Amino acid sequence: MKCTENDWTPTFVPELGNCFKFNSGVDNNSNRVDMKYLRVSGREQGLRLELYAGDRESVYTGVKVRGFKMIISNDSKATSFLNSVDVGTGSMSDVVLDMWAIKILSEPYSNCITTDRRADSFDSKVLKTVFLYSNRYRHSSCKELCYQHYFTQACGCEEPSLLRLLNSSRLCSSQKDFECTLRVRDEISTNSYDKCYEMCPQVCEFNSFEYEVSSTVYPTESYAKFLAKYKLGRKDESYSYQTVRDDLAAVNVYYRFIRYKSMVNVPVTTLLDLISNIGGTLGLFLGVSFLSFIEIVELIIR
Numbered sequence: 001m002k003c004t005e006n007d008w009t010p011t012f013v014p015e016l017g018n019c020f021k022f023n024s025g026v027d028n029n030s031n032r033v034d035m036k037y038l039r040v041s042g043r044e045q046g047l048r049l050e051l052y053a054g055d056r057e058s059v060y061t062g063v064k065v066r067g068f069k070m071i072i073s074n075d076s077k078a079t080s081f082l083n084s085v086d087v088g089t090g091s092m093s094d095v096v097l098d099m100w101a102i103k104i105l106s107e108p109y110s111n112c113i114t115t116d117r118r119a120d121s122f123d124s125k126v127l128k129t130v131f132l133y134s135n136r137y138r139h140s141s142c143k144e145l146c147y148q149h150y151f152t153q154a155c156g157c158e159e160p161s162l163l164r165l166l167n168s169s170r171l172c173s174s175q176k177d178f179e180c181t182l183r184v185r186d187e188i189s190t191n192s193y194d195k196c197y198e199m200c201p202q203v204c205e206f207n208s209f210e211y212e213v214s215s216t217v218y219p220t221e222s223y224a225k226f227l228a229k230y231k232l233g234r235k236d237e238s239y240s241y242q243t244v245r246d247d248l249a250a251v252n253v254y255y256r257f258i259r260y261k262s263m264v265n266v267p268v269t270t271l272l273d274l275i276s277n278i279g280g281t282l283g284l285f286l287g288v289s290f291l292s293f294i295e296i297v298e299l300i301i302r
Contacts, residue, residue, distance in 0.1 A: 003047070007036075022047070038255060043094065046254025052232070053089050053247055068249060072097065074207040085213055090245035092218035095253045099260040100208045109267060112204040113137050126199060133163060142200035147188060150196075155180035207260075218250045 006027045008020040027033050038045060051068055067088040072095070087093045104112045126149060130141045144163045151159040157172035158164055159181050172181050219227060224244040232239070232247075269277075 003036075007033075039258060041255045041258045043252050043254050046252055048252050049250065050227075050231075051087070051249045051251065053249065066246065068251075070095070070251065070253075072209050072211060072253070074099070074209070085211065087249050087251050088215075089247060089249045090218065091215040092250040092252070093213055093215040095251065096212045096214075097253065097255050098210045098257070099255075100210065101260050101262045102206055102208060103262075103264045104202060104204045105265040105267065106204050109265065110204075111201045113201050114204050129165060137203060139200055139202050139206070143196050146196035146199055150188070151181060151184055154184050159184075217245075219244065219248065 003022065006029075008022055009024050009026055009028055009030075011019050011021060023036050025032060025035055053066055053068070065086075065088075067086060070085040070087055072085065085093070085095055104110055106112055106114055126145045127137070127142060129145050130137055133141055141163055145165060148158055148162045148165055151157070151162070151172070152165065152169055155172060155177055157170050157177050157180075160171050172178065221241050224241045227248065228239045228244050232244075
């Protein structure tokens with residue numbers, strides 16, 4: 001898939017810094033553009049990137065890892081980092097995708113939310129806040145805001161990796177904040193915060209991605225020399241092979257097959273089937289009772 005600098009929309013995320021969205025429907029000047037579509041599967045037809053993480057000297061000491069975080073979504077407004085792929089420097093990662101199209105039955109079969117619901121139809125402040133980030137309800141955004149509510153209550157600050165609330169407080173930054181957020185994360189992982197699942201019902205129709213990630217060493221020594229000289233503009237010999245590996249990563253994103261898997265909920269028994277079953281069962285019992293009555297009369301006569 002061909003792409004240029006104009007296809008990437010920059011955005012800033014407090015806990016990650018500079019981020020870029022690809023194929024979001026707008027260019028880097030916020031102009032509407034056509035979406036890109038794939039019609040052929042396979043690695044050669046997908047999105048292939050070589051990523052530069054910057055000089056190691058320019059990274060401050062508080063950074064624990066070196067690499068990139070990738071979010072794969074069918075939603076151009078997606079901002080959730082709960083489900084993401086980590087791409088480390090010095091490696092080439094293949095991300096192979098399979099897409100599911102899921103349709104859940106609405107009321108009375110479930111409490112899922114249809115896409116035509118508006119913000120004013122909800123009583124919950126968390127649900128109303130979801131619509132500030134997009135023009136429709138999103139299950140993942142609702143869960144993040146619900147978790148953020150618990151972080152704010154327990155720690156007095158907001159977890160930087162989650163969406164922010166309407167009345168935003170300060171971001172968690174001190175050592176005390178860090179210890180508190182770790183404790184809340186442990187609580188979330190152990191009891192899953194059932195209230196958040198109750199507060200944030202799933203949407204009735206949505207797409208979900210399954211992906212497999214594999215990686216290998218990148219780049220080779222000969223290709224590293226080429227990259228250092230012609231791509232990074234480093235002609236001095238001090239820019240070693242290990243330095244190139246520490247600064248660069250590559251990733252290939254592609255579909256395994258150009259098709260999607262579909263999962264649709266259907267009612268096992270409809271109202272008409274239920275009435276027919278009840279009627280048939282009643283008819284059977286009434287018929288048996290009537291025959292038994294005749295037999296009793298016959299025995300009395302004899």
